[in-house]
Amino acid sequence: MEFLTYMGDVFTPINFALLLIGTIGGLILGATPGLSPTMAVALLIPFTFRLEPAQGLILLGAAYTSTVAGGAVSAILLKIPGAPANIATTLDGHTMAQKGQGARALQLSFLASAVGGIFGVMLLIFLTPVLAQWALAFGPSHLFWLAILGVTVIGSLDSSSVVKGLLSGCIGLWLATIGFDDIMGAQRFIFHDAVAGGINVIPALIGLFAIPQVITMFAKGRKRLDAEVIAVKKHPIGAAFREVFGRFRALSIGTITGSIIGLIPGVGGQIAGLVAYDQAKKTSPEREKFGTGHPEGVIAAESANNAMVGPSLVPLLTLSIPGSPTAAVLLGGLLIHGIFPGSDLFDNYPDVAWTFINSMLIGQILMCIFGLYVAGLAARVAQVPNAVMAAVVLGLALFGSYSVQNSMGDVYVMMALGTGMYFLERFGFSAAPLVLGLILGPIAEANFIQGSMIANATSSMGEYFFSGTLNLVLIAIVVASVGYSLWMELRDRRYTTKDDAVLKEESLS
Amino acid sequence: MTDLPRSQHIIASGLVAAVGVAVAYISYTQKPADAFLFPRLISTVFVVLALWTFGKAVLGRTKVGNGLSREAMINILPGFIVALIYVFWAAKALGFYTASTIAFFILLTLYDPAPHSELRTWIKRAIITAGFLVVMYGLFALLLNVFTPKEILF
Amino acid sequence: MKKLLAAASIALMTLTGGAFADGHASYPERPVMLMVSYGAGGATDFQARIVTMTAGNEDALGMPIAIINKPGAGGRVGWNWFATQADADGYTLAAYNVPHFIAQSIEGGVEYSTENFEPIANWGADPAVFVVAADSEFNSMEDVVNYAKENPGKLTFSGAGLFVGHHIAALQLEKAAGVKLAYIPNNKGGAGAMKAVIAGEVLGGVNNLSDAFRAQEAGNVKILGVFDLERNEFLPDVPTMKEQGYEIDNASVNFRGVMVPKGTPQGIIDKLAETVPAMFENERVAKRMKAGGSPMHIMTRDEVLEMWKAREETLKELLAGL
Numbered sequence: 001m002e003f004l005t006y007m008g009d010v011f012t013p014i015n016f017a018l019l020l021i022g023t024i025g026g027l028i029l030g031a032t033p034g035l036s037p038t039m040a041v042a043l044l045i046p047f048t049f050r051l052e053p054a055q056g057l058i059l060l061g062a063a064y065t066s067t068v069a070g071g072a073v074s075a076i077l078l079k080i081p082g083a084p085a086n087i088a089t090t091l092d093g094h095t096m097a098q099k100g101q102g103a104r105a106l107q108l109s110f111l112a113s114a115v116g117g118i119f120g121v122m123l124l125i126f127l128t129p130v131l132a133q134w135a136l137a138f139g140p141s142h143l144f145w146l147a148i149l150g151v152t153v154i155g156s157l158d159s160s161s162v163v164k165g166l167l168s169g170c171i172g173l174w175l176a177t178i179g180f181d182d183i184m185g186a187q188r189f190i191f192h193d194a195v196a197g198g199i200n201v202i203p204a205l206i207g208l209f210a211i212p213q214v215i216t217m218f219a220k221g222r223k224r225l226d227a228e229v230i231a232v233k234k235h236p237i238g239a240a241f242r243e244v245f246g247r248f249r250a251l252s253i254g255t256i257t258g259s260i261i262g263l264i265p266g267v268g269g270q271i272a273g274l275v276a277y278d279q280a281k282k283t284s285p286e287r288e289k290f291g292t293g294h295p296e297g298v299i300a301a302e303s304a305n306n307a308m309v310g311p312s313l314v315p316l317l318t319l320s321i322p323g324s325p326t327a328a329v330l331l332g333g334l335l336i337h338g339i340f341p342g343s344d345l346f347d348n349y350p351d352v353a354w355t356f357i358n359s360m361l362i363g364q365i366l367m368c369i370f371g372l373y374v375a376g377l378a379a380r381v382a383q384v385p386n387a388v389m390a391a392v393v394l395g396l397a398l399f400g401s402y403s404v405q406n407s408m409g410d411v412y413v414m415m416a417l418g419t420g421m422y423f424l425e426r427f428g429f430s431a432a433p434l435v436l437g438l439i440l441g442p443i444a445e446a447n448f449i450q451g452s453m454i455a456n457a458t459s460s461m462g463e464y465f466f467s468g469t470l471n472l473v474l475i476a477i478v479v480a481s482v483g484y485s486l487w488m489e490l491r492d493r494r495y496t497t498k499d500d501a502v503l504k505e506e507s508l509s
Numbered sequence: 510m511t512d513l514p515r516s517q518h519i520i521a522s523g524l525v526a527a528v529g530v531a532v533a534y535i536s537y538t539q540k541p542a543d544a545f546l547f548p549r550l551i552s553t554v555f556v557v558l559a560l561w562t563f564g565k566a567v568l569g570r571t572k573v574g575n576g577l578s579r580e581a582m583i584n585i586l587p588g589f590i591v592a593l594i595y596v597f598w599a600a601k602a603l604g605f606y607t608a609s610t611i612a613f614f615i616l617l618t619l620y621d622p623a624p625h626s627e628l629r630t631w632i633k634r635a636i637i638t639a640g641f642l643v644v645m646y647g648l649f650a651l652l653l654n655v656f657t658p659k660e661i662l663f
Numbered sequence: 664m665k666k667l668l669a670a671a672s673i674a675l676m677t678l679t680g681g682a683f684a685d686g687h688a689s690y691p692e693r694p695v696m697l698m699v700s701y702g703a704g705g706a707t708d709f710q711a712r713i714v715t716m717t718a719g720n721e722d723a724l725g726m727p728i729a730i731i732n733k734p735g736a737g738g739r740v741g742w743n744w745f746a747t748q749a750d751a752d753g754y755t756l757a758a759y760n761v762p763h764f765i766a767q768s769i770e771g772g773v774e775y776s777t778e779n780f781e782p783i784a785n786w787g788a789d790p791a792v793f794v795v796a797a798d799s800e801f802n803s804m805e806d807v808v809n810y811a812k813e814n815p816g817k818l819t820f821s822g823a824g825l826f827v828g829h830h831i832a833a834l835q836l837e838k839a840a841g842v843k844l845a846y847i848p849n850n851k852g853g854a855g856a857m858k859a860v861i862a863g864e865v866l867g868g869v870n871n872l873s874d875a876f877r878a879q880e881a882g883n884v885k886i887l888g889v890f891d892l893e894r895n896e897f898l899p900d901v902p903t904m905k906e907q908g909y910e911i912d913n914a915s916v917n918f919r920g921v922m923v924p925k926g927t928p929q930g931i932i933d934k935l936a937e938t939v940p941a942m943f944e945n946e947r948v949a950k951r952m953k954a955g956g957s958p959m960h961i962m963t964r965d966e967v968l969e970m971w972k973a974r975e976e977t978l979k980e981l982l983a984g985l
Contacts, residue, residue, distance in 0.1 A: 032648060032653075035653070038703050038704070039703065042703040042704070042708075042712075042730070042732075043653065045712055046712065046716055049716055049947075049951070136858075136861065136862040137862075138862075139859075139862060139864040140864065163558060163561055163562060163565075164562060166554075166558055167525070167555070167558040167559060167562055170529075170551060170554055170555040170558060170559075171525075171528075171555070173551045173555075174532055174548070174551055174552065174555060177547060177548045177551065179735065179736070179740065180735055180736030180739050180740055181544045181736065182735070182736055182737075182824075182850040183824065183825065183848050183850055184541065184543060184544045184825060185736050185737060185739055185767065185770075185772060185773075185824075185825055185826065186541055186543075186544035186545075186772065187772060188539070188544060188545065188548060189532070189535065189548075193747075193748070196740075196743060196744070196747075197733060197735055197740035197741075197743070197744055198735055198736075198740060214588075214592065215585055215588075215589060215592075217620075218584060218585045218587075218588035218589060218620065219581040219584050219585050220584065221580075221583075221584035221620070222584075222619065222620050222621070222622055265858060315858075319858075319861060319881065319883060320877055320878055320881045320883065321854060321857060321858045321861065322704060322854050325702055325703060325704055326704075327704070328702070328703065328704020328705065328854060329703050329704040330704075331704060331709075332704055332708075332709040332712065332955075335709065335877075335954065335955035335956070336713060336951045336954060336955055337954060338953075338954030338955070340877045340880050340881060340956070341881065342877075342878075342880060342881020342882060342883070343881060343882060343883075344881070344882070385621065385622070386620060387616065387617050387619070387620035387621040387622070388617060388621075388637060390588065390616060390620060391612070391613045391616040391617055391641070392641060394592055394595070394596075394612070394616070395609050395612075395613060395641065395645060396645075398595070398596060398600060398605070398609070399605065399609075399645055399648075399649050399655070399657070402600075402605070402655070402657060403649060403653060403655040405731060405732070405733050406655065406656060406696060406731050407733070407744070408600075408601055408658070409748075411596060411600065412596070412597060414596075415592075415593070415596040415597065419589075419593075423521065423577075424521070424525075426521075426574055426575060426576055426577055427517070427518055427521040427522065427571075427574035427576065428571070428574030429525075429574075441547075441551075442850070444547075445547040446850035446851075448547065449546075449547075450847055450848075450849065450850070453819075453845065453847050453848075454819050454845075454847055454864065454865065456845075457816060457817055457818075457819050457845030457847075458817055458819060458845075654694055654727070654729045656693070656694065656696060656729075656754070
């Protein structure tokens with residue numbers, strides 16, 4: 001309970017003001033397309049130069065928590081995921097917003113984020129030493145199997161056909177290999193200057209989700225618009241509270257999956273939302289509602305991606321190993337004040353360490369309050385006429401993808417992928433598995449190569465990849481996941497007739 | 510309606526399969542072989558799945574995907590052309606803000622249901638465009654210090 | 664909103680007003696961008712953010728420097744972009760890492776070499792060190808080399824990638840000790856390589872002195888030797904490789920600094936070469952760098968030019984034996 005001792009430090013006027021600035025600024029930065037939490041936190045680092053260590057970390061901690069949640073705003077309202085963490089949120093969140101339930105979707109997402117986030121930070125507070133060992137347990141072979149597990153999730157994710165889902169995933173995996181190979185430095189598939197540096201995930205995300213959206217709005221044409229005025233339904237906050245806790249299965253699956261996956265260095269943050277979404281879908285009796293604006297999709301995805309925030313800092317705070325790019329930036333924030341994280345961090349600098357963790361705890365609550373407050377207003381975005389919306393999203397996509405690396409190449413990649421995705425979507429392919437392939441490809445490849453190098457030097461490939469409890473458990477889950485998808489495909493065909501499938505797609509577009 | 514999507518499906522899945530075959534061909538022929546180990550693995554699965562999908566399309570068994578309707582294509586075309594010119598040429602050649610102003614205004618004019626004969630609606634469109642530009646400038650240029658290409662004016 | 668509008672119009676006026684002035688006397692007229700070819704949070708990125716923090720001061724550039732990350736393939740992505748696509752207008756700078764980019768240009772497959780870049784100034788020198796996990800049975804380089812002699816090719820050790828400083832150090836060690844080792848490059852840079860050591864995935868590793876110093880402070884690793892000519896002030900107790908009987912020079916020391924693309928106007932290069940080293944010498948910068956455990960080593964443009972040339976010769980010789 002040591003963290004309570006330092007709780008007061010968060011509420012001194014200056015610290016609390018910084019916390020507010022971090023939270024509100026984080027929400028705005030998080031909602032800006034192209035700005036991932038990592039970049040947002042990196043942008044704030046210079047501001048912390050002049051602050052006391054604890055104050056600087058309050059700002060960074062609050063910004064980290066709220067940028068992750070802020071990404072949901074653009075995911076739900078504009079169908080532009082702010083970061084890979086928010087991909088799963090677009091699947092149901094944006095459909096809800098289109099039905100005029102934007103306020104409800106946002107409220108659910110902020111509440112679920114806060115619940116997941118607080119749970120994650122609590123894990124960080126109470127279980128750090130245990131969790132640190134767990135985080136270290138994942139070596140190259142385990143990360144490889146984990147990535148393969150992610151790939152098997154692909155088939156069942158947001159696609160009406162498992163084969164086309166897997167094929168979309170393969171396209172994503174291939175796109176990920178474009179550019180320099182990460183270990184050898186060989187050039188692969190560089191057919192145009194714009195992809196010489198590989199395909200950056202953030203511009204690709206923007207293109208794959210936002211551009212098809214823009215073109216779909218064009219498709220509605222000029223005349224039909226008069227008929228479509230979406231009524232934005234108001235949604236009482238109390239009802240949102242009841243709903244979040246009422247859908248307890250989705251909430252707990254999201255929170256627990258997010259916490260566990262968030263711990264694993266190098267993988268966690270990006271896929272936590274997608275894996276939780278997939279799990280929630282597979283275990284739900286209302287499986288077929290996912291993807292058509294089902295609140296459980298939003299709850300699972302958002303609780304997972306905020307639950308991962310706390311655990312993702314465990315390797316950093318105890319072992320001084322940044323487990324994610326954002327943690328690496330936070331490490332910088334500590335180092336400039338001469339604070340070296342490590343197992344004795346909490347003994348040497350308890351005031352800094354605990355104030356930082358407390359700020360994330362309070363930050364979650366402030367983020368939730370602020371988010372709930374603006375949800376009703378923000379949901380009005382759905383009422384913006386199609387013409388304006390299409391132009392705004394296109395403009396944001398351009399600026400957002402450019403700002404990631406100040407590169408026109410990224411902008412071209414964004415537009416080319418987006419255009420391709422629009423046509424692919426018309427033929428039953430979908431963007432979510434493609435993006436998952438794009439994210440997992442490098443993880444699977446790098447760990448496979450590293451693992452095989454270690455295996456060749458020490459034992460054999462078979463022994464390295466197929467022995468050990470953790471390897472076997474992961475392989476078992478992979479087999480179960482594949483088996484489940486196949487079984488679903490064969491036994492219980494999701495759409496018995498073509499009309500059913502068409503009906504679902506109509507509701508989506 | 511029945512035959513149009515089928516032939517479209519054949520074309521679409523055929524294109525995907527062609528990409529798959531090209532990727533596989535490159536993966537199996539390029540050097541150094543070490544660096545292409547993983548692409549080989551992927552492209553093999555890619556080709557198998559793509560041919561499967563193509564086969565289903567040829568047999569007319571494709572279950573999902575609505576294809577493209579004529580009406581939608583006609584609606585898309587003008588906006589799509591504006592978007593392509595905007596992103597692939599104007600943004601760099603004219604500068605981000607200049608190009609955005611023009612593209613934004615043209616898109617509004619093309620798709621805004623308000624009548625084009627009234628001056629009031631033109632003013633409204635101009636105001637919305639200006640508002641959007643101010644927000645973009647404030648957010649990206651002032652707040653985030655992003656240096657976008659500036660060719661004409663700003 | 665009103666404030667935003669006012670700010671926008673003021674910014675607009677300054678921008679359009681400035682565009683008509685010519686010559687380089689008033690350079691820089693707008694914020695400058697510094698490309699770092701490693702990810703946000705890496706050692707290079709972290710140090711670049713510190714050493715450029717005073718750029719906006721009147722006695723430095725008078726304009727802020729913004730960091731842009733273009734990570735990938737051990738720096739190749741960023742430097743390729745810098746050599747081929749960056750504007751040579753003085754507003755696009757980049758951080759260099761020697762020996763990384765020189766080794767990569769010798770190895771081939773990239774579009775840059777020392778010919779494409781003009782150095783401005785050097786800010787830091789981070790030697791490579793050999794680390795093992797805290798519970799490892801190795802206590803000196805001798806133990807490591809003996810193990811490698813008994814088990815040729817089985818001593819796995821991690822580093823940040825191929826043809827970067829760590830890899831050079833590994834090659835030098837193999838050559839000097841006459842053993843065969845299994846170098847495992849990591850795709851997550853120094854941090855990933857360090858994790859592999861601490862988690863026991865590999866038996867040892869080559870890593871940055873600054874990161875290893877921190878990991879040792881945290882009680883996670885032991886540092887067995889420094890790949891440099893002299894002992895380091897951060898680690899006065901750790902002997903150099905030479906002291907332990909291995910003929911290894913400082914070819915793997917990671918020099919970090921600022922450069923511009925070839926073709927940047929000479930006037931701008933001169934102005935930068937004059938102001939940037941002074942900017943690095945700022946007291947606040949030194950304090951932050953020291954706090955972060957990052958060794959500073961400031962060099963002027965002429966010194967860097969010489970260092971690049973010398974490094975290129977050593978590396979050509981070393982890599983020719985591969």
